Amino acid sequence: MKIRFITAAMVVLAATAACGGTTAVESAASTAGGTTSVVNCGQRLSVAAPPQRAITLEQNATEILLSLGLADRMVGTSYQTDPVQPALADDYRSVPVLAKLYPSRESVLQARPDFLYSTFTSAYAGDAAGPRAEHAKVGIPAYLSPFACEKPADGHASMSFEGLFAEIREVATLFGVADRGTSLVAAQQKRLDAAVQSAAVPQGTTALWYYSGTSTPYVAGQNGVPAAISTLLGLENVYADATQTWPAGSWETIATRDPDVIVLADLTRGGDGDSAESKIRYLRQNPATAKLTAVREGRFVTVSGSSMDPSIRSVEAVEQVGSGLRTVLR
Structure with a gap:
């Protein structure tokens, strides 16, 4: 499980994005003499011309570039965690897969990239693709999602759709396709607005966001x-008092808080308590959870695991949760 620990802060910007309000987090990209520069996670990152040989180091970054129509400028991808979105599948097949998980720094350099992109800090570890600073020394810009900065103070303290859309626009600007970024964000914003407006969640509805694990459940804090989704839809997260993003929960605490609904991450990696099906089976068989209201009433809502990290799929997660809640709470 790729877990990101971020400093505590209220998710207040998401509501602005959901209402279609003016975006407060704008791209910091600046262009001078043909060179486009941004300050990304505390490092100055510049491209003298739009990248033509990009590598994405995991699926979320891959799907953002593919959604911007940049498959022909990608020389490598890696770390696929879910089936690629159907609309992107053909383009994905045209991009070389460098590694099942993260590629090594040597594999990355052999592909002769002119841009690297990841939405996870772990991609730039010494035993993975290598530190961003090392790539900078050989002239390769290495972009990292502002939600995953090495130093949290250099990025976003909490996830917001506003911040996600700003990242998409910034990446599009670096690739010289700012208009595509604007169009993609507008389409995502329209879907987000519709999902929020169609949600009809009774006040006081509580939810457990169950990510993985059985004996020790990892849940959303x-x-x-x-x-962010809970804030947008008016859900009360039963682990909202946990300061970590993905804390280790306990079934005793969950039984005490007895959520009305359980949102399940459907993970494809095949581990204990990863798939939604295995989670439901465990919840129904385990004496500590079988009596939970959500379990007895079958109030389960399923979303893909990758959509629970900031990505092009996150708006889809809002749609899935909203639709699922309308079904299980009717």
């Missing part, structure tokens, strides 16, 4: 995508 503050600052991540589930927290």
Whole structure:
């Protein structure tokens, strides 16, 4: 599980984005003499011309570039965690896969990239693609999502759709396709607005966001995508008092808080308590959870695991949760 620990802060910007309000987090990209520069996670990152040989280091970054129509400028991808979105599948097949998980720094350099992109800090570890600073020394800009900065103070303290859309626009600007970024964000914003407006969640509805694990369940706390969605839809997260984004929960605490609904991450990696099906089976068989209201009433809502990290799929998660809640709470 790729878990990101971020400093605690309230998810207040998401509501602005959901209402279609003016965006407060704008791209910091500046262009001078043909060179486009941004300050990304505390490092100055510049491209003298739009990248033509990009590598994405995990699926969320991959799907953002593919959604911007940049498959022909990608020389590598890696770390696929879910089936690629159907609309992107053909383009994905045209991009070389460098590694099942993260590629090594040597594999990255062999592909002769002119841009690297990841939405996870772990991609730039020494035993993965290598530190961003090392790539900068050989002239390769290495972009990292502002939700995953090495130093949290250099990025966003909590997930917001406003921040996600700003990242998409910034990446599009670096690739010289700012108009595509604007169009993609507008389409995502329209879907987000519709999902929020169509949600009819009774006041006081409580939810457990169950990510993985059985004997020790990992659940959603503050600052991540589930927290932002809960704010948008009016859900009360039963672990909202946890300061971590993905804390280790306990079934005893969950039984005491007895959520009305359980939102399940459907993970494809095949581990204990990863798939939504295995989670439901465990919840129904385990004496500590079988008596939970949500379990007895079958109030389960399923979303893909990758949509629970800031990505092009996160708006889809809002749609899935809103639709699921209308079904299980009717």
